[in-house]
Amino acid sequence: xxxxxxxxxxxxxxxPSSTSASLATTVTSRHSALVRVTHWITTLCFFALLVxxxxxxxxxxxxxxxxxxxxxxxxxxxxxxxASRNLVPTGYxxxxxxxxxxxxxxxxxxxxxxxxxxxxxxxxILVTGHLRKDLLPSKADRSWRTxxxxxxxxxxxERPTEAESWSYNVLQRLTYxxxxxxxxxxxxxxxxxxxxxxxxxVPVAVTLLGGQQSARTIHFFVSVFLVxxxxxxxxxxxxxxxxxxxxxxxxxxxxTHTGRT
Amino acid sequence: xxxxxxxxLIIGGVAATAGVAGLCxxxxxxxxxxxxxxxxxxxxxxxxxxxxxxxRVLTRHSLARxxxxxxxxxxxLANEMPPLNDAFKRLQAGGFADWRVLVDGMVDRPAxxxxxxxxxxxxxxxxxxxxxxxxxxxIAEWIGVPLSHVLDAVRVRPQARYVVYFSIDPDWWDSxxxxxxxxxxxxxxxxxxxxELPVGNGGPLRIRLPRQLGYKSVKFITRLTVTDSxxxxxxxxxxxxxxxxxxxxxxxx
Numbered sequence: 001x002x003x004x005x006x007x008x009x010x011x012x013x014x015x016p017s018s019t020s021a022s023l024a025t026t027v028t029s030r031h032s033a034l035v036r037v038t039h040w041i042t043t044l045c046f047f048a049l050l051v052x053x054x055x056x057x058x059x060x061x062x063x064x065x066x067x068x069x070x071x072x073x074x075x076x077x078x079x080x081x082x083a084s085r086n087l088v089p090t091g092y093x094x095x096x097x098x099x100x101x102x103x104x105x106x107x108x109x110x111x112x113x114x115x116x117x118x119x120x121x122x123x124x125i126l127v128t129g130h131l132r133k134d135l136l137p138s139k140a141d142r143s144w145r146t147x148x149x150x151x152x153x154x155x156x157x158e159r160p161t162e163a164e165s166w167s168y169n170v171l172q173r174l175t176y177x178x179x180x181x182x183x184x185x186x187x188x189x190x191x192x193x194x195x196x197x198x199x200x201x202v203p204v205a206v207t208l209l210g211g212q213q214s215a216r217t218i219h220f221f222v223s224v225f226l227v228x229x230x231x232x233x234x235x236x237x238x239x240x241x242x243x244x245x246x247x248x249x250x251x252x253x254x255x256t257h258t259g260r261t
Numbered sequence: 262x263x264x265x266x267x268x269x270l271i272i273g274g275v276a277a278t279a280g281v282a283g284l285c286x287x288x289x290x291x292x293x294x295x296x297x298x299x300x301x302x303x304x305x306x307x308x309x310x311x312x313x314x315x316x317r318v319l320t321r322h323s324l325a326r327x328x329x330x331x332x333x334x335x336x337x338l339a340n341e342m343p344p345l346n347d348a349f350k351r352l353q354a355g356g357f358a359d360w361r362v363l364v365d366g367m368v369d370r371p372a373x374x375x376x377x378x379x380x381x382x383x384x385x386x387x388x389x390x391x392x393x394x395x396x397x398x399x400i401a402e403w404i405g406v407p408l409s410h411v412l413d414a415v416r417v418r419p420q421a422r423y424v425v426y427f428s429i430d431p432d433w434w435d436s437x438x439x440x441x442x443x444x445x446x447x448x449x450x451x452x453x454x455x456x457e458l459p460v461g462n463g464g465p466l467r468i469r470l471p472r473q474l475g476y477k478s479v480k481f482i483t484r485l486t487v488t489d490s491x492x493x494x495x496x497x498x499x500x501x502x503x504x505x506x507x508x509x510x511x512x513x514x
Contacts, residue, residue: 056394067398068390071338072334100395108308108509112308192514196390
């Protein structure tokens with residue numbers, strides 16, 4: 001709580017003077033401990049899910065729409081990669097080794113950790129006001145002018161100023177909200193919709209999506225969007241100053257003088 | 262500052278103790294209600310246990326989705342499988358007239374059933390999806406006798422916890438808990454789409470578990486063993502045997 005207060009104090013100072021900046025280095029925190037810990041747990045889980053997800057996909061790199069799909073039916077989309085099963089026609093002359101055993105174990109274990117971490121994060125951003133203060137677009141953000149300025153700055157790969165780096169800009173806020181409120185819930189839902197046991201209890205989870213194979217296909221494309229987000233996220237970290245941002249997310253400290261090393 | 266860190270230490274200590282105590286109580290309760298899967302140990306044990314426990318709580322009595330006739334996949338896919346052994350070929354040459362299923366273990370009246378006997382029991386039909394862990398699926402009408410009917414006939418003892426089922430290939434076997442074994446949609450299936458069950462789909466006799474992925478629906482069933490522990494069943498090529506299996510024992514997801 002104390003750290004959040006000081007973030008706002010620092011954000012209020014439009015151009016921190018050298019004294020206030022050095023004060024800030026000792027007392028302020030760019031990200032709360034909870035945000036930092038959940039961020040890195042999510043990162044680990046995301047990579048585990050990505051690697052195991054790719055391994056599971058290569059056992060049948062064909063996507064379908066509707067309830068059913070197999071090598072005798074027409075796919076909606078073929079992922080142009082080799083497969084780990086003989087039965088799948090891929091156009092490649094070889095078959096990759098079967099990695100589904102550990103991949104499925106790892107996928108669900110990482111999914112559990114991610115879901116529990118996500119729950120903790122969601123509750124905390126509601127309780128601490130992080131959602132309202134830092135993620136929902138602020139009053140000043142709700143104008144085309146702010147919005148277009150933010151877009152132009154991003155397109156020019158402009159580095160944020162000291163003052164700006166204390167809070168999220170409008171594009172960041174909207175992107176994070178989209179990832180937190182749309183992509184993550186959707187990837188969890190479509191994942192559960194592929195579970196024959198889960199849908200036996202909650203059939204509407206799969207019928208709403210148009211069938212089990214539709215759920216699998218949406219799961220794939222949402223994952224692609226999440227990977228795209230990750231790529232843009234990492235590029236933006238480099239634009240804003242890699243070491244400074246890493247330090248802020250690891251230690252919480254945003255040392256404004258050494259932040260750009 | 263020291264006040265704050267002392268308070269933090271106390272709160273942290275209390276929280277950690279409460280957490281450990283909570284976990285112990287949760288483990289006791291989970292054990293009592295059969296919410297711990299046999300592959301709960303090891304690196305992926307926590308995830309497996311969470312999946313199995315939550316799905317058991319949520320789905321103990323739920324029914325797999327059934328579909329209308331119009332949704333049946335034509336033709337049904339016959340997945341690739343290991344070569345059939347000589348014992349199978351001999352029985353196949355005789356039109357499977359001598360195919361038998363031995364039911365033993367923790368039962369009062371161990372018995373061996375012929376296919377004809379199984380077919381004389383009230384038959385049930387279900388149009389359900391077979392979903393492979395690889396990602397493909399098909400829908401078929403499955404005709405058979407509910408496993409619970411066979412288990413009732415041999416009188417399962419109350420301490421039974423699992424049913425182990427063996428294919429004619431001695432290394433190919435798997436197991437389920439009693440909740441799945443007694444579930445009304447768990448079949449010993451001998452027919453498909455109004456006809457005999459084709460060999461490619463597991464004929465003459467296949468176990469069908471529509472609430473789990475395809476690898477649990479072992480083909481060519483010749484023996485069922487009721488047990489209270491899966492220890493000592495040895496290795497096998499079984500996807501999910503405790504010793505050597507590489508796939509999760511519970512395949513509800």
